[in-house]
Amino acid sequence: MPPTYLLRYICWRKVRVFMRSISPPRINRFSQFVRFFRVSRLLLWTIWVIYRERQRVVRARERGNYQVQPNVEVLIEVLTAFRHTAIKLGVLMIKLGQFLSSRADLLPERALTVLSTLQDEVPPEPFEHVVSVIESEFGRPVEEIFSSLERKCTAAASLGQVHKAVLASTGETVAVKVQRPNIDSLVIMDLSTLKFVIWVINRLVDTSDFIDLMGVYNEFRRTTYEEIDFVREASNAKRFKEMFQDDPTIYIPTIHEEYVTRRVLVLEWIDGIKINDYATIDAQGINRLEVAKRTVKAYFRQFFEEGFFHADPHPGNIFIKKYSHEDGPVIAFVDFGMTGTLTKNMKRSMKDLFLGFVMRDSHTIVTGLSRLGFIGEDANMAAIERGMGLMMEQYYGMTLGEVRDLDIPEVAQDIENLLYGQPFQIPAQFAFTGRAIGTLVGVSTGLAPDFNFIEVATPYARKFLGLDAAGVGQTIQDLGGQLLDTGRVLMSLPRSIDRLISRIETGQLEVRLANLPGGKRTRRRRRGQQNHVQLANGNGGHGSTAWVIMFAVAVAGGVFLLSTAHLVIPGWFCLGVAGVTVLAMLFKH
Template structure:
């Protein structure tokens, strides 16, 4: 049997297009207007100017309320924007931070129709029990508890909501149209709207493809196969399609159900430690992480030992990835932070995609230097006591007017870490986030014996290469000077009127001897040495740079002695 879901009628499509486009245009316009007001004020010398938080909060509250009414993609877009600290100040972001997926469930008839269409059998042949009431309803899908007829195993059945692909396509087309209008008439250079849309579209299509989610689950199973403290649900491959996903049912206690955790006898601090360790393993060691760690997606398994709680993760539709290049550049960024090198910090941020074209790199370096002077040298305890609202305000002041953006993968990881901090702190106020992170950060930065040995080898190799260059440079320069003075190398001169002897060769004037030849030689050495010194210092090659400066000084002395 193949059930048919009626399409959304044309009038409903027009109404939805109007509501979505109006909502997005007004929201983007207010954000852009406030940003431009602050930039103009700072150009006039008013560096204390800030965006009007009341205005931004008002428009984002309207966005949140309308998104809940429209559902589907608008809720996801609100969640996505809640991680964009490059677009909105912190107090405005809080309005969207609590935008949850909780929406009214689809009718049970729709659930049955999708199951029978996708799996090709009557629902009674597949499940001996299928609960009518869903256990979770989100903007893109919902979950029902069931029992497999063939094995008697209890499973979770995930089904997409009605019209999901049509609604997603409609809303994405509307968002693309709005971005076209904004870029044509406003050109908000503070954010790459096209890039933001591209990343948002990619993540949405991944999340509504349950075959992709099943593959994600299997990858997490492989990641944690040797860790008995972490549980990943089993996937039933014979019941997986693009619109249906059947996995093992996890009977557990949500992380924010503190009363139930204490009644079961679990140590909340140990639960927090194990949860955060699991995520740091994903971030730092594997580079593939569960990007939606809110309390509804993390459980403590019932029946696990009180002194040995097992943490279960569910819902793997939204994941993030850190490539090997991103990891290497992040290490470079951290080393630059340790060395307080603002130039290298900006360079690493540019490579990672945080800094767009047209940025004033000098201004960014100056601002980062100020921040380093303010926050550098803090102990771990002092860092944990930082007023992050003040830090966010400082960063906001630094970045306003600059094409600074957060790449989507880092937005996901930042949102995940922020959510994780809130979950762990709620579980155990005494939880020390930095103590748990430190061992993983050391390994990520290759601060173990193997990493230090490799770094030492690389440094030694670099020193040797620099040494070889410096040893051969004087001889090369001496040979060049000899060739110039002996006439083996031509130097072209226009309108030369000096007293030196000249000869014409193939229509060119070649200096071969005399005082002019000698002076020109030493001037050539001076200019090349000085330029090389400046260039090497800009690359932070101090030793080679100072050598070139010394050579330039000697060339000046040589010129004076020649006279």
């Protein structure tokens, strides 16, 4: 090594060591206080206005006045201020804005659009910061790692940004993801502030009927700490690569493990077209419908088969490779910081949702949503079922394009009343999943208006529900258990009805009436001969009535299951119970 170069290298090392000792500058106490004040004020104002408008509408609708609507102009004003401040403060505020942009149960559509472009407005950090982080993480000059590193970032997010580079060792083009400065300190500060604001709000008002604030906080905390750990993101990427290694239609970039730290992540560069760049897709002669199918199929596999999914599918994270497979477009996913997992209980409830959707049974759908935590305890279940039935009637079997072209303001108003007027909430574990699904639906609609989700979902749903060859044994076992439970209930029904009728006739039944005029609750007891209910004449009359009711219920259930739900085994089981009931009545007489 020439002496001049060696001397210059030693000087550079001393300078870099000094720079690492002083950068990035720590946030002083005054700056911390100012940020705490701005974040607290912003969150308190935003949550209070949303809560106030919601309560005003809910109270009006409780009085039967369905003409009252939230003050959209006030909501737009507060959300516009939130967006501007969030862009300046960055980090957690941007993630909160993204969360709010998916909450159709909290905000009207016009207000939601204010936050829809928040992700695209995040300003990048200076290039000097990028160089400083890379050199401090790997302990050597950036020129030794990359033969070229573009100054302009290709993508900027709330927690980091991406630059295109070329590895000096192999000449391979790569994507370099670098964290923003002071990210750990800012995350800790913002999370502490958010927790304080939630504590204050919970002391002042009860928001549990429309949002679980502490649950949302815990979900924010979990996902944020996962996103700022690039080692974990690299592990997620490798898991997805293994997941799709035998699928030529899906591509996951390779991670360069020798260049992975908690603050820097180097992975294969994807030379592709953004999934929402429709003009370029058409110019390349790519089949947009096939792109939509393959993208959605990949997500159905993640949801139904793996139970582990990419939770941030916005257009900047999904590409169509330019040099795709000869059999059609190859879809490439990037950015694996946000992922989701489906637990066994969640899968069980989701099965109820699918069965309800296939059977067009709004009651089963609402039950599944309630088990998943989407519906509060004080909800008007009958009203929600009617709303679900209305949506099923209007939208079942339609393509996304047909839904988009519909002009049914009355139905839209009914749906908004359903969401806004009931304790319908998004559980914390679904805080970002709903946004992901909404984004995926939007992208698919833009790609191919004729795309039909039901057609693509059917094979995955069959496997998920255990209706394929591999799962038929478990399905029969589960069905057998359900039939036994149903049989026990049906066989015990006459005895239960006997007891009920006996209590009515002897005056032992107590009836409680709630929400009477004046807000008072009264209690009325039927005693002796007062308000006496005579259901049958002669001894044992009410027992015969019970068996008749038993017979009628069994026949009605069997006819419904066979003719409407097309469930053969449960239907014939109910008819069999009806036959046994008739025999029991004959033997009794």
